[in-house]
Amino acid sequence: MASDEFLPIKGMSDIISPEVSLWQLVESRAREVFHAYGLTEIRTPILEREELFIHSLGNTTDVVQKEMFTLDYQGKMRLTLRPEGTAGVIRSLAGAGPDGRQARVYYLGPMFRAERPQAGRRRQFHQIGAELTGEANPLADAECLAMQAHLLKAWGLSQCRIKINTRGLPEDRAVVADGLRTVLKPHLDGLCEDCRRRYEQNVLRVLDCKNPACGKIVEGLPSMTSFMSEASRSYFEEVQYALRLLNLEGEVTPRLVRGLDYYAHTVWEISHPGLGAQDALSGGGRYQIMMNGKPVDGVGFALGMERVLAALNAEGVHAEDLVLRPKAWLVSLGEAALKENLLLAMTLRRLGVACGMDLTARSMKAQMRAAGKSGAAYVLIRGDAEMEKGVFQVKDMVASKQEEQALPEIMSLLLPDITPPPAGG
RNA sequence: GUGGGUGUAGCUCAGUUGGUUAGAGCGAAAGAUUGUGGCUCUUUAGGUCGCGGGUUCGAUCCCCGUCACUCACCCCA
Incomplete structure (x- = not known):
């Protein structure tokens, strides 16, 4: 048994042969697919100012509140190991002026979150992601999701399940949250302990609670979309129309919620049956992030590399067969x-x-x-x-x-x- | 952060109701075959039984603590 000093830090792993062969295959296929869609690669720093993540992800999210690796640099600034890729990419694109507001980029690399490791979750994990900036456009959302489906197919994954939902216009977010609190209030006593906390901090999360008692209560509530404006609902209708046009099956899942504050309009999640408890391969959606007081609009997704590899394993693709x-x-x-x-x-x-x-x-x-x-x-x-x-x-x-x-x-x-x-x- | 499980050879794991030199399979090295891999047989190397403390004549085994790994919750990709 290896002595502790030869082990990497908790939740971090050395990626060596034969597994690294699978990483290389997945990465090179991804580059090919992104190229077909006209995306170019962007490599942003792994270390960013802490405020960037607080502002873009939202300071009540768990990622910001308890999962960031932040270090104090000589008492002058607080630097954070990026917990996700979108914030840094949008920072970079926003700084590029008008060009950055109509960009098509992809990235891949390590992300860091200080959680307890488990199957499909590491403290250093790796994401492949894409960001298409530009004003909200249902066709862009559909194209982005189609590109992601293409990618999964190019890797040989056939058992993926795509769930979609909408969070509505950015200005609807507060209305929806208030609406949900109003209809939930009479049921507060019936909710689980976690959900009573969520009611205050992140009320949308009550919708996808796994507790059966909470599920029962949620079933009886009006759907999230019913609190949204007409514009939000028709936007989502158009996204669904475009997806049908592209022959894509997305299961509309009214209880699907994304965790980060920047999401607006279309959101989706792709899961795989071979993964265990952390079965989400990927998440994505449309967002609006304020940079220096100005909104940047875009649509994008991120795939968990380790989860993609686990899914490939589950579908019978093994690294040993790929070693050169x-x-x-x-x-x-x-x-x-x-x-x-x-x-x-x-x-x-x-x-x-x-x-x-x-x-x-x-x-x-x-x-x-x-x-x-x-x-x-x-x-x-x-x-x-x-x-x-x-x-x-x-x-x-x-x-x-x-x-x-x-x-x-x-x-x-x-x-x-x-x-x-x-x-x- | 909370809870469960597991730590014995490079790997996968037996084992001892507490007792002398802790075992197997795979892997490694060498030989059988004086210049030929895979199959077979033989041999050899490799262990602070995670770490610290306690109980005991005696602990790898029982107790306490600790660390690591792992699964799940929470959350997310």
């Missing part, structure tokens, strides 16, 4: 062959042929075992006899066949994809 194997393995018998093989390995690598070898001339059996374990397709064996003739014993590890070959033949075996330079070039 060397094309060749060099086996050296004797010191002279060892040195010549090192030189050959460097040459092959410059030509783009991944190859490995043992740097000691230990027993052939041991070297063959290492070759087999590496998964190399071919093994090139060279000893004194081969050195003298200028040849190699070339073993095809899959077919388990071996023949003597000279270097030119070996090159065409290892470099079959090399195309001759264009004529006249």
Whole structure:
């Protein structure tokens, strides 16, 4: 058992092979899909001023109240490890002037929240997200959700469930909260302890309480949308129309609530049955964030990388199958062959042929075992006899066949994809 | 932050109703096969039984504390 000093900090993990292969695959497919939609990557700092998150996420949210890693920098400022990606991206885009208000960007990277770790929840976790800024437009919301569905499909996830809802116009948020409190007030005694606290602090959360008693009370209440303005309701109708146009199934879920204050209008959540208690793969929606007194509008989503990977595992995609194997393995018998093989390995690598070898001339059996374990397709064996003739014993590890070959033949075996330079070039 | 579960070899786990040298499988290293991986057989290496204290003639086992991991609540992706 590893001693504590070799372990990373609680809730943080080293990402190593073979798992890292899956990360790379997921990230590269994501880049391809984002490119197809005209998004460019944005990389913002991991450390931001604390106020940025307090103002954009809302100072009554749990994320801000008890989950942020904040440090005091020489008594001059309070710096926070970003707990989510949107706030930093919008800060950056707002600073870019008018261009930033019509931007299409994606990001990926680590986020930090000081929660107790559990399945699907780490203190350092990773998100892939997208932000499309621009004034509220139902078509933009639908496009964003469609892009996300496309992404999940590109990863090979087929069992996702999309739930959508609306929070209405930004100015409706207070009206809805007041309305809900009014109709909930007579039932206060029947609510669970948590919900009596939520009633004060974050009344929308009462709607998705898991407690059956609370659920019963909520069922009898008028829906959230009934407190909203006509404009909010018709906006949501148009979003749903656009989703049908794009052939997307979104389950309208009136009790779906997003936790952060900046959400307005369309919100959604995508869950996966293979995940356990934290079954949300992703959340997203339209938002309006005040930056320097001016509103920035946009629509976006964030996917939890670790949860995507867990979902892929649940659907039978395993990192072990994706690990890159060397094309060749060099086996050296004797010191002279060892040195010549090192030189050959460097040459092959410059030509783009991944190859490995043992740097000691230990027993052939041991070297063959290492070759087999590496998964190399071919093994090139060279000893004194081969050195003298200028040849190699070339073993095809899959077919388990071996023949003597000279270097030119070996090159065409290892470099079959090399195309001759264009004529006249 | 609250509650439950688990800490024994690199990994997965047995085990001892408290008693002498703590076991297995997998993995690793070497050999059987004097220059050939996977299958088989043999051998070897590898352990402060998470850490600290208590009870006891004696604790890996019982008790207390602590730390770590893990699951769930809360919340979120």
